[in-house]
Amino acid sequence: MANFIGVFLxxxxxxSFYALSALSIILVYKTSYTTxxxxxxxxxxxxxxxxTLVMRQGWSLYAAIPIGIVSAVxxxxxxxxxxxxxxxxxxPVGKQIITLGLISVFLGLTPIFFGVDNLSxxxxxxxxxxxxxxxxxxxxxxxxxxxxxxxxxTMFATxxxxxxxxxxxxxxxxxxxxxxxxxPTKTVTMxxxxxxIVLSLISGLMTAPYSxxxxxxxxxxxxTAFLATVVGGFAxxxxxxxxxxxxxxxxxxxxxxxxxxTIWGKPLLYxxxxxxxxxxxxxxxxxxxxxKV
Numbered sequence: 001m002a003n004f005i006g007v008f009l010x011x012x013x014x015x016s017f018y019a020l021s022a023l024s025i026i027l028v029y030k031t032s033y034t035t036x037x038x039x040x041x042x043x044x045x046x047x048x049x050x051x052t053l054v055m056r057q058g059w060s061l062y063a064a065i066p067i068g069i070v071s072a073v074x075x076x077x078x079x080x081x082x083x084x085x086x087x088x089x090x091x092p093v094g095k096q097i098i099t100l101g102l103i104s105v106f107l108g109l110t111p112i113f114f115g116v117d118n119l120s121x122x123x124x125x126x127x128x129x130x131x132x133x134x135x136x137x138x139x140x141x142x143x144x145x146x147x148x149x150x151x152x153x154t155m156f157a158t159x160x161x162x163x164x165x166x167x168x169x170x171x172x173x174x175x176x177x178x179x180x181x182x183x184p185t186k187t188v189t190m191x192x193x194x195x196x197i198v199l200s201l202i203s204g205l206m207t208a209p210y211s212x213x214x215x216x217x218x219x220x221x222x223x224t225a226f227l228a229t230v231v232g233g234f235a236x237x238x239x240x241x242x243x244x245x246x247x248x249x250x251x252x253x254x255x256x257x258x259x260x261x262t263i264w265g266k267p268l269l270y271x272x273x274x275x276x277x278x279x280x281x282x283x284x285x286x287x288x289x290x291x292k293v
Contacts (some may be wrong), residue, residue: 015248016148040222043200077193233283
């Protein structure tokens with residue numbers, strides 16, 4: 001039982017990484033009507049900035065994080081104003097190709113600005129453990145779980161309960177109608193890009209202590225986040241987040257408890273996800289859009 005609790009808690013921690021990235025993807029999709037394939041790369045770029053300040057300039061982690069957040073916000077605003085708005089007449093596929101181009105751009109800019117060496121980042125809470133139902137668990141892991149859930153609950157409350165959230169939901173439902181009703185859709189889209197890149201940065205800061213800050217360290221998070229978005233469905237904000245936690249739990253259970261789980265865990269997970277998509281092609285929380293003629 002203690003072993004299962006440990007697996008479950010670890011799944012919740014990694015699920016927070018995936019859920020934050022999935023939320024950033026769906027936030028951009030619902031407001032800009034495009035799938036941002038560069039989401040992880042943009043998070044990686046800003047994580048490199050924080051790591052450079054910490055490892056090379058001697059800053060504390062908590063002093064460097066606000067600089068990374070400001071950089072993420074500026075980057076989101078610039079991408080929306082300079083690129084996405086100018087591509088407003090492009091179709092969804094055209095916008096997706098643009099985001100693929102952003103991957104190449106920032107993979108090239110990162111070594112120019114921050115060098116070619118991998119960097120490391122400390123944990124938010126450097127040491128300390130507690131025992132949960134007989135399972136030792138670090139304070140940092142617990143912080144990642146609680147902080148990730150807090151951010152997502154705050155986002156959901158903002159979207160559902162505030163005027164800003166109403167503007168986001170209206171824009172996501174129908175941008176043209178929202179604009180006619182006086183909703184500043186351009187501002188909403190710009191803010192969505194900024195917040196999405198901040199969420200990717202937070203996911204990167206949580207992930208980095210378990211590996212190293214490299215050009216590809218966010219790739220696995222990105223792939224899992226996209227899987228969660230597809231399985232959860234593009235119709236809601238909460239669907240991809242719930243799916244991200246579910247995927248994390250399933251993957252860890254398969255890898256720990258299945259024979260040769262480290263080898264067959266991911267293939268078995270993908271088989272389960274394909275089965276889900278067979279019966280729910282629009283995602284678990286998705287729904288088919290019907291157009292009346």
